[in-house]
Amino acid sequence: MRVLSTKGLTKKFGQFTALNGVDLDVNKGEVFGFIGPNGAGKSTTIRVLLGILKATKGKATIFELDAWKDAVEIHKRIAYVPGDVTLWPNLTGGEVIDLFVKLRGTNHKSKREELIRKFKLDPTKKCRTYSKGNRQKVALIAAFSSEADLYILDEPTSGLDPLMERVFQECVLEAKQDGKSILLSSHILSEVERLCDRVGIIREGEIIESGTLDELRHLTRTQLQVETSKPIANLSNIDGVHNIEKQERSVTFQVDSEKLEDVIKHISMFGVTKLESSPPTLEDLFMRHYEGDDRTLKPGDGGKS
Amino acid sequence: MNERLFKNTSVLSKLILRRDRLRFILWILGISVLTIATAVAFPDLYRTATERQQLAETMVNPAMTAMVGQGYGLDNYTYGAMMAHQMLGMTALLVGLMNVLLVTRHTRLDEEDGRTEMIGALPVGRLSPLASSLTVMLGVNFSLALMIGWGLYATGIESLDLNGSLLYGSAIGSIGLFFAGTTALFAQLSDNSRGTVGFSIALLGIAYLIRAIGDVSNETLSWLSPFGWILGSEAYVNNYWWPIILTLGVAIALVGIALYLNVIRDLGGGFLPSKPGRSNASPFLQSPLGLAFRLQRTGFIAWVAGVFVMAASYGSVLGDTDTLIADVEMMMEFMEPVEGAALTDQFITMLMVVMAILASIPTLMMILKLKGEEKNHRTEHVYSLAVSRQKLLASYLSVSIFTSIVMLVASAIGMGSIGVVVIESDITLGTFFSSSLVYLPALWMMTSFAVLLIGWAPKYTGLTWLYLGFSFVVVYLGGLFQFPDWISSLTPFSHVPDLPVEEVNLFTLIIMTVIAIFITALGFVGYGRRDIQG
Structure with a gap:
C-alpha cells in the first residue's frame, strides 16, 4: 500500500528548475532513504510534500490525499523534523514540544517524558541557549511523541552525537515495528544503509536511481582482492574489470556484478591462493553517481559502462 | 600584560566601524540634526523676550517639570535656557537608548551569535572584543558631543555661546558614555542579549524617573540620577563643567568594573543566574493564537506603557492650550482654526491623530511578525503541523486587531484621565474615548494593507512603513505644506472625522x-496560494 507518492513532480523557482519530474513512492511500514548531495532537491521535494511549496507540475499525494489542497488533513497524521531546526528563542524546549504535539492534534504524554529522558534534553531551558543538536532533539521528541503514521525526517541527525544518533535509530526502528512509514532524507550513508528498506537517489532535481539496497548493488561493482601463484595475464582486457591496482603480490580491482562469473573463470587459471571480495557500500554507489559527470554513467544507465 | 589583554584591539575597532558605519552615521546625524533644527526653530516660534517669558510661565507645572526637568534661568528665558530646559533631557534619553542598543549589539549579541568565540580563537587579547566596542563608543559619543556643540554654536543664535554649546554637547556625550558603561556592565552580568537590553533600558527608565520625581518633590533625589547631573550643568545659564566630569568619572568606573568582570568570567557565561523556564507549555500557548501573542508579549506590554505615557504627557499640556497655541503663530498654521470650535478641542483632534499613527506602529508590527517568522524559517514548523494558512494568518491578524483596540484605549485613558483634570471646561473621559476609538477603521485599513502585502508580495512588506510615514506627513504637516486634496485622501487617517470638533x-x-x-x-486569498519562503 502506498503511503506517499509523487508523479512527475516539477518545481520551478523563476527560471531555475529545482525539481524535474520526481517520481517517488513510499510504502506502508517501510523506511525509505532519500539521498543526494546538498542542493539536489531533497528539501524542496519534502517541502512540496508538506504543502509549504506549491508544485509547478505533477502530483504529490500522501495517504491518497493531495499534498497541497489537503495539507491540514494530512498533517494530522504525519510528523516532520527539518535538518536545520530554528526555534523561538524565548520559549523553552518543553513549551515547544507541547506546542508542536498539541497543534498536530495527537498526544502521547508518557512517550514525551520517556523521550526527554532518552535524548537527555533539559526542557526548562530557553531555545536560544540550545546547541544545534539540542534543537534537533526538541524537534525529534516532538515528532516521536506524536501518534503519526508517516514520519518525514530531513537530515535529522546532522547535529547529534553518536550516542544520540543511536537513540534516534532506535526510535525509527520502533516506529517501523509499529507499522509506521518513514521518509528519511540523509547524507549519512551508513545510517541509511542500516535503517532503510529502499533508497532513492536524487541529483539535480531528478531521481536517478531507486530500489532496495540489494537491487542497487546488482547494478554496481564488487571489489576483489586476489593473490595468485602466477601473475594474471590480460586482466585489463577483460570486459567489466575496472580500477586495477597492483600491489607486491596481490592485485585489487572492481568488477561489474553481471560480469563476475567470467572474471572468476579467468583468474582461476592462474592459481588463486587468496580471494577477498567486498560488496559495494552505499558510498561507492553514491560516489559513482556524483564523481565527475564525465567519468561515470548517465542517469538510468545502471552499472553498465 | 597589555599584549595578553588588549592585543589587536584597534583592528577589532576598525571591524566594528566597518560593520556598522552607516548605523553610527545615521544615529549621530539624526540626533545632531534634531537638536540643531529645534534650536533654529525657536527664534521663529518665539520672536520676542516677552513671548519667551510667557512660555516660561506655561512650562512651570509639575507635569512639564517631570517630563523635561525643572529648568534653569526661567526668569531670563533665553533661547539657550530653552534648549537646556526643553531639549537636553529628552535628547539625553535618546542618546542613552542609542548606547544601550549599540553596546549590546557589539558585546553580548556578538557573543551569543558565536562571533566573539571565533574572534577569541585568533591572536587577540582577552579584553580586546569588549575594549574595541567601548573604544568605538567613545568615538561615537565624542563625535556626537562635538557635532552638537559646534553645530549649536554655528547657528549664530543669540545666547548660544561657545562655552554653553560645548557644555551642552559634552552633557550629551558624557551621559552617552555613562550608559555605554552600564550596558557593558549588564552585558557581563546577564548571559543573553535580551537580558542585557532589558536591564539597561530599565536602568535608563528608572534614572529618568528618579530625576522626574526629584525635580517635582525633592531636589536632592535628582542628584542620584545621571540625568540630574547633566541637567545640573545648567548649560547656557551658569555653565558648570563639574557635573560633566562627575558623569565621565562614573562612566570610567563602570567600564573598569565591566572589564574586570569580563576577564574573570567564562565566554558565554554571566553572573546573574538564569532561572529555568517552564518544562511544559501552558494551555494558553498551545494554539496558533496563543503562540502569536506569546511571541510578542513583551513588545506588546512595552508599547501599551509607551503609548500611555506619551498620551498622558500630551494630556498634561492640554490645560495650557490657549496660551500655548494662541501666542504662537506657527502653531496656528499647523492647526488651521475652525470657526466656532474651542481651541482645546481642536488641539485634542490633532493629538489624537498623532496618537493613532503611533498606535499603528505596534498594530502593524504584530501582523508583520508573521513575515519575520517566515523569514526565520519558523512558520515551516507550524505548517508541518495540522495548522492551515488561514488559521495562522487569522491568529496574527487577531493579535493585530486586539492591539489596535488596546493601544487606542490606552491612548484615550492616558490623555483623558489627565486631560479632564487640567482642562477647565466640562470635558468628559467619554469624549477622549470616542475621539480616540474613531481611528479604529483607519488602523484596520493599515493592517489590511499589511495583510495584502504578506499575501501577494511578501518581499515588499516594508512598504507598509513607508505608507505610515506618508500618512504621518500628510495629516500632521498637511496644514503647513498645503497638499492638494487628492494626496491627502490617499491615507485612511485623513478620512476619519475629527472628533470632538466634527x-x-x-x-x-x-x-x-x-x-x-x-x-x-x-x-488571505494570496497567502493561501503562494509558496512559503522559509
Whole structure:
C-alpha cells in the first residue's frame, strides 16, 4: 500500500528548475532513504510534500490525499523534523514540544517524558541557549511523541552525537515495528544503509536511481582482492574489470556484478591462493553517481559502462 | 600584560566601524540634526523676550517639570535656557537608548551569535572584543558631543555661546558614555542579549524617573540620577563643567568594573543566574493564537506603557492650550482654526491623530511578525503541523486587531484621565474615548494593507512603513505644506472625522471598515496560494 507518492513532480523557482519530474513512492511500514548531495532537491521535494511549496507540475499525494489542497488533513497524521531546526528563542524546549504535539492534534504524554529522558534534553531551558543538536532533539521528541503514521525526517541527525544518533535509530526502528512509514532524507550513508528498506537517489532535481539496497548493488561493482601463484595475464582486457591496482603480490580491482562469473573463470587459471571480495557500500554507489559527470554513467544507465 | 589583554584591539575597532558605519552615521546625524533644527526653530516660534517669558510661565507645572526637568534661568528665558530646559533631557534619553542598543549589539549579541568565540580563537587579547566596542563608543559619543556643540554654536543664535554649546554637547556625550558603561556592565552580568537590553533600558527608565520625581518633590533625589547631573550643568545659564566630569568619572568606573568582570568570567557565561523556564507549555500557548501573542508579549506590554505615557504627557499640556497655541503663530498654521470650535478641542483632534499613527506602529508590527517568522524559517514548523494558512494568518491578524483596540484605549485613558483634570471646561473621559476609538477603521485599513502585502508580495512588506510615514506627513504637516486634496485622501487617517470638533460620520467609518475587510480577504486569498519562503 502506498503511503506517499509523487508523479512527475516539477518545481520551478523563476527560471531555475529545482525539481524535474520526481517520481517517488513510499510504502506502508517501510523506511525509505532519500539521498543526494546538498542542493539536489531533497528539501524542496519534502517541502512540496508538506504543502509549504506549491508544485509547478505533477502530483504529490500522501495517504491518497493531495499534498497541497489537503495539507491540514494530512498533517494530522504525519510528523516532520527539518535538518536545520530554528526555534523561538524565548520559549523553552518543553513549551515547544507541547506546542508542536498539541497543534498536530495527537498526544502521547508518557512517550514525551520517556523521550526527554532518552535524548537527555533539559526542557526548562530557553531555545536560544540550545546547541544545534539540542534543537534537533526538541524537534525529534516532538515528532516521536506524536501518534503519526508517516514520519518525514530531513537530515535529522546532522547535529547529534553518536550516542544520540543511536537513540534516534532506535526510535525509527520502533516506529517501523509499529507499522509506521518513514521518509528519511540523509547524507549519512551508513545510517541509511542500516535503517532503510529502499533508497532513492536524487541529483539535480531528478531521481536517478531507486530500489532496495540489494537491487542497487546488482547494478554496481564488487571489489576483489586476489593473490595468485602466477601473475594474471590480460586482466585489463577483460570486459567489466575496472580500477586495477597492483600491489607486491596481490592485485585489487572492481568488477561489474553481471560480469563476475567470467572474471572468476579467468583468474582461476592462474592459481588463486587468496580471494577477498567486498560488496559495494552505499558510498561507492553514491560516489559513482556524483564523481565527475564525465567519468561515470548517465542517469538510468545502471552499472553498465 | 597589555599584549595578553588588549592585543589587536584597534583592528577589532576598525571591524566594528566597518560593520556598522552607516548605523553610527545615521544615529549621530539624526540626533545632531534634531537638536540643531529645534534650536533654529525657536527664534521663529518665539520672536520676542516677552513671548519667551510667557512660555516660561506655561512650562512651570509639575507635569512639564517631570517630563523635561525643572529648568534653569526661567526668569531670563533665553533661547539657550530653552534648549537646556526643553531639549537636553529628552535628547539625553535618546542618546542613552542609542548606547544601550549599540553596546549590546557589539558585546553580548556578538557573543551569543558565536562571533566573539571565533574572534577569541585568533591572536587577540582577552579584553580586546569588549575594549574595541567601548573604544568605538567613545568615538561615537565624542563625535556626537562635538557635532552638537559646534553645530549649536554655528547657528549664530543669540545666547548660544561657545562655552554653553560645548557644555551642552559634552552633557550629551558624557551621559552617552555613562550608559555605554552600564550596558557593558549588564552585558557581563546577564548571559543573553535580551537580558542585557532589558536591564539597561530599565536602568535608563528608572534614572529618568528618579530625576522626574526629584525635580517635582525633592531636589536632592535628582542628584542620584545621571540625568540630574547633566541637567545640573545648567548649560547656557551658569555653565558648570563639574557635573560633566562627575558623569565621565562614573562612566570610567563602570567600564573598569565591566572589564574586570569580563576577564574573570567564562565566554558565554554571566553572573546573574538564569532561572529555568517552564518544562511544559501552558494551555494558553498551545494554539496558533496563543503562540502569536506569546511571541510578542513583551513588545506588546512595552508599547501599551509607551503609548500611555506619551498620551498622558500630551494630556498634561492640554490645560495650557490657549496660551500655548494662541501666542504662537506657527502653531496656528499647523492647526488651521475652525470657526466656532474651542481651541482645546481642536488641539485634542490633532493629538489624537498623532496618537493613532503611533498606535499603528505596534498594530502593524504584530501582523508583520508573521513575515519575520517566515523569514526565520519558523512558520515551516507550524505548517508541518495540522495548522492551515488561514488559521495562522487569522491568529496574527487577531493579535493585530486586539492591539489596535488596546493601544487606542490606552491612548484615550492616558490623555483623558489627565486631560479632564487640567482642562477647565466640562470635558468628559467619554469624549477622549470616542475621539480616540474613531481611528479604529483607519488602523484596520493599515493592517489590511499589511495583510495584502504578506499575501501577494511578501518581499515588499516594508512598504507598509513607508505608507505610515506618508500618512504621518500628510495629516500632521498637511496644514503647513498645503497638499492638494487628492494626496491627502490617499491615507485612511485623513478620512476619519475629527472628533470632538466634527460629528461622528458613521457612514464613512462603515465604508472604511468594509474596505479593510475586503483588502484583508484579498490578502488571505494570496497567502493561501503562494509558496512559503522559509
